[in-house]
Amino acid sequence: MEIVKEVKISENGFVFNSKTGDSFNLNPTGLALIKLISEGKELDEIKKEFVSAYEVDDLTFEKDFYEFFTLLKHHQIMVQSDPLEFK
Amino acid sequence: MEKLKYEKPVISKITAGVPSKFGLPARQKIISEIDGIPVSKLMEEYGSPVFVFSENTIRNTYAEARQAFETRYPKVQFAWSYKTNYLDAVCNIFHDEGSWAEVVSGFEFEKALAIGVSGSQILFNGPEKSEKDLTLAINHNACVHIDHFDELYLLMEITQKLDKKARVAIRVNMDTGIYPMWDRFGFNYENGEAWNAINRIMLADRLELIGLHTHIGTYIMAPSAYAIAATKLANLLVATHSKFGHWLKYIDLGGGFASKNTLKGAYMPGSETCPTFDDYAEAITNALISSEIPHENLPTLFLETGRALIDDAGYLLTTVLANKRSSTGRRNMVIDAGVNLLFTSFWYNLGVYPSKSPSEYLEETTIYGPLCMNIDVIRDAINFPHVKTGDQLVIERVGAYNVTQWMQFITYRPNVVLIDLEGRSHVIKKKEDLETLKNKEVKPE
Ligand SMILES: Cc1ncc(COP(=O)(O)O)c(C=O)c1O
Numbered sequence: 001m002e003i004v005k006e007v008k009i010s011e012n013g014f015v016f017n018s019k020t021g022d023s024f025n026l027n028p029t030g031l032a033l034i035k036l037i038s039e040g041k042e043l044d045e046i047k048k049e050f051v052s053a054y055e056v057d058d059l060t061f062e063k064d065f066y067e068f069f070t071l072l073k074h075h076q077i078m079v080q081s082d083p084l085e086f087k
Numbered sequence: 088m089e090k091l092k093y094e095k096p097v098i099s100k101i102t103a104g105v106p107s108k109f110g111l112p113a114r115q116k117i118i119s120e121i122d123g124i125p126v127s128k129l130m131e132e133y134g135s136p137v138f139v140f141s142e143n144t145i146r147n148t149y150a151e152a153r154q155a156f157e158t159r160y161p162k163v164q165f166a167w168s169y170k171t172n173y174l175d176a177v178c179n180i181f182h183d184e185g186s187w188a189e190v191v192s193g194f195e196f197e198k199a200l201a202i203g204v205s206g207s208q209i210l211f212n213g214p215e216k217s218e219k220d221l222t223l224a225i226n227h228n229a230c231v232h233i234d235h236f237d238e239l240y241l242l243m244e245i246t247q248k249l250d251k252k253a254r255v256a257i258r259v260n261m262d263t264g265i266y267p268m269w270d271r272f273g274f275n276y277e278n279g280e281a282w283n284a285i286n287r288i289m290l291a292d293r294l295e296l297i298g299l300h301t302h303i304g305t306y307i308m309a310p311s312a313y314a315i316a317a318t319k320l321a322n323l324l325v326a327t328h329s330k331f332g333h334w335l336k337y338i339d340l341g342g343g344f345a346s347k348n349t350l351k352g353a354y355m356p357g358s359e360t361c362p363t364f365d366d367y368a369e370a371i372t373n374a375l376i377s378s379e380i381p382h383e384n385l386p387t388l389f390l391e392t393g394r395a396l397i398d399d400a401g402y403l404l405t406t407v408l409a410n411k412r413s414s415t416g417r418r419n420m421v422i423d424a425g426v427n428l429l430f431t432s433f434w435y436n437l438g439v440y441p442s443k444s445p446s447e448y449l450e451e452t453t454i455y456g457p458l459c460m461n462i463d464v465i466r467d468a469i470n471f472p473h474v475k476t477g478d479q480l481v482i483e484r485v486g487a488y489n490v491t492q493w494m495q496f497i498t499y500r501p502n503v504v505l506i507d508l509e510g511r512s513h514v515i516k517k518k519e520d521l522e523t524l525k526n527k528e529v530k531p532e
Contacts, residue, residue: 055093071416
């Protein structure tokens with residue numbers, strides 16, 4: 001799963017999806033996270049980076065990561081074409 | 088290297104052009120303590136969820152209401168509406184402040200007597216009064232507010248049987264411009280039924296008519312409706328004097344003042360829009376003073392104010408059980424208090440607040456209770472910060488009706504705590520346990 005190519009992310013956390021016409025705001029952690037995702041990094045790698053940079057533990061971050069992911073799919077910023085694909 | 092402060096990562100859609108209905112408060116309010124006691128300490132001691140009442144708020148609110156009326160009118164008497172909250176400790180505070188009792192059932196009557204209210208200071212309302220209830224009321228010299236003709240005739244029968252007099256008033260319903268008009272209780276003013284009832288009572292040997300009562304509805308936002316009600320009752324009072332040469336002792340305008348809660352569907356918060364006690368007092372007392380009743384015969388003004396006197400004093404402390412996303416990505420939060428404890432969540436958008444500084448980021452959230460039922464929704468849309476499982480929240484303005492209309496369902500009803508004027512906390516109703524519930528069950532032999 002990748003970030004849809006019509007999605008543009010600005011440096012200050014503004015997101016525009018030209019496919020749907022929707023725009024979004026990211027909070028600073030959201031912006032940091034989406035950047036790592038767009039670089040194609042996997043959860044484990046992202047988690048390691050986050051846990052060492054931020055005051056957060058493994059489990060909390062993992063939970064938040066999956067929730068964030070759900071939102072990206074909901075807003076069609078990422079597309080899940082196969083319901084059995086796990087990410 | 089120092090670590091960065093973590094905030095849950097979020098992405099939120101920008102809805103341009105649509106004014107946010109959450110445009111009002113910029114800062115997230117936090118309730119971290121109640122009358123000086125930290126929320127965390129209350130929950131540690133009394134569990135979660137737990138209702139907490141502030142004696143200080145009860146007394147201050149009562150003083151405010153009393154002052155609004157007493158500075159404008161010579162004779163004012165509040166009667167505490169038991170159904171609004173009949174925990175003994177709460178009723179005791181109102182009685183200590185000088186309130187009489189307003190009851191609507193044999194049970195409430197017995198409860199008032201049991202905590203030491205004199206029968207002559209009980210107003211007995213409601214459509215359901217059995218022969219036994221009425222006998223109890225007559226024997227204790229209470230004032231019976233007659234609801235319908237069948238009750239009137241039953242009273243005549245009972246007083247004859249007992250060979251005693253009953254002190255009575257009639258409940259009057261009327262058009263005050265309020266929709267819906269509550270015309271199912273009492274005798275109608277406009278069609279002459281109320282006047283008929285007065286005539287019938289004045290001719291009855293053992294019934295002593297001493298007052299007139301109305302309760303025009305609840306959460307009435309228009310003080311002018313009370314002015315109309317007061318004027319109509321004053322007209323009946325004057326007519327009774329003209330025909331029978333008898334001045335009735337009181338006019339009772341019932342309850343119905345709005346509390347600061349926000350009604351569902353309202354655009355602005357109730358705290359910004361609901362009239363003050365002064366607004367209601369001004370409308371009511373002006374109507375009475377400018378009526379045709381001579382000053383020396385002005386009746387005592389009774390008020391049965393319920394929710395406006397107690398809503399603010401009650402809090403429900405609750406714990407976050409889970410955060411989830413719905414299939415559409417919407418944020419859902421589950422807390423450990425459901426609609427079984429919060430009957431008023433069906434009418435109000437109750438205020439729910441974190442007890443400690445939360446994330447800055449707010450997101451539209453649905454707050455669910457823990458019941459396994461679809462109707463268990465505490466707030467369908469509230470802009471709420473991100474909180475974690477185990478975080479403690481405070482729901483405010485839940486003092487009215489919840490601890491009387493709550494239901495026992497799949498779990499025990501929780502502790503109710505009162506914080507007294509010295510800032511000490513006391514359990515005033517204990518959490519239920521298996522024994523409480525099994526106590527009344529009987530296995531067939
Ligand atoms: C007869 C009567 N008096 C007083 C009240 C208290 O009303 P409120 O809580 O709206 O002030 C009620 C409530 O229904 C009532 O029926």
